[in-house]
Amino acid sequence: MIWVLYLLASFGLAFGIQNKLPFLHGRYNLLDSLLQCPYCLGFWTGWATWGLSWAIHGKPVLHPVEACWWQYPLAGLIWAFASSVVCYVLYVSIVWLEDSLERK
Numbered sequence: 388m389i390w391v392l393y394l395l396a397s398f399g400l401a402f403g404i405q406n407k408l409p410f411l412h413g414r415y416n417l418l419d420s421l422l423q424c425p426y427c428l429g430f431w432t433g434w435a436t437w438g439l440s441w442a443i444h445g446k447p448v449l450h451p452v453e454a455c456w457w458q459y460p461l462a463g464l465i466w467a468f469a470s471s472v473v474c475y476v477l478y479v480s481i482v483w484l485e486d487s488l489e490r491k
Contacts, residue, residue: 390448393436397470398477400432401425425478426471433470437463 404411405422412422421427441447447459448466 389440393440393448394470394473396439397429397432397436398474400435401428401474402478404428404432426475429471429474429478430467432474433467434463436470437466 405425405428411418413419421431437447447462
């Protein structure tokens with residue numbers, strides 16, 4: 388179940404980068420595009436949390452039991468896409484909740 392914590396950490400990292408670091412906005416067009424897309428930013432924070440899990444535990448999240456060298460990058464890619472989906476779903480859910488609370 389530790390993978391749930393890493394997915395939530397990925398969302399927290401994406402949320403923090405997107406909303407709490409105003410000095411990143413307005414510098415580069417590519418960076419602005421990335422900061423406006425929760426799916427895209429979730430992909431990159433997924434890579435970060437996957438690498439962080441490897442650094443902390445000595446093995447990455449979603450690691451194969453007896454892995455060949457090529458399976459680790461593939462597991463990282465799968466983790467990054469899973470993170471992007473979770474970040475997008477949580478972001479859309481929060482926006483929907485904020486909109487519904489403002490209407491009341």
